[in-house]
Amino acid sequence: MTAPNLKNPVERAAYQRELHGVARGVRLSGLWLAAAGAGLLVARRFHWFEAPLWLVFSVLGLGVMLTITGIAARARYHGLRMRD
Template sequence: MAAPPDLSDPAVRAAYRAELMHVAQGTRRLGFLLAGLGLIAAVLRGTALPGLPEIVPLVLIVTALGLMLIGIVRRTRYHLRRMRGL
C-alpha cells in the first residue's frame, strides 16, 4: 500500500497535480473535441447545411458532456483512493 502524497510540500504538490492531470486525460480531451464538433455542426446546420438533422449536434454535445463527466468522476475517484493510500 503506497502512502498518500504529502501535499504540504510544494514540489510534491506540483508533481501530484501533474499526475492528476494525466488521469482520464484521453476521455476528457475526446469530450472537448466532440463538444467542439457539436458546436460546429450546430453553426453549419444554421448556415451552410440546413438539411443536417437537428439531432446530430445534440447527440455530439450530449455525448461530449457524458465523456467529460466520466473523466471528472474517474479523476475524483483516483484522487480519493490515492489520499487513502490505496
C-alpha cells in the first residue's frame, strides 16, 4: 500500500476517514469503560452504590489501558502507512 498524498485535499479527507476507523471499537470501549469506572467512583463516594474499591479501579484501569492500546494501534497504523 502506498503512502497517501496529504497535499491533495481529497486524498487527505479519504485518509482521515480511513484512519478514523482504525481500532475504533477498542478506543470507544476503552472510553466507555473509563467513564463507567469514573461513574462507579462517584457513586461509591456519595454512597449511592456500594462497590469494592478494587472493582472500581479495575474498571477504570481497564478502560484507560484499552484507550491507550487503541491510540497506539492507530499511531502504528499511521506510521506504517506513511512509510515508503
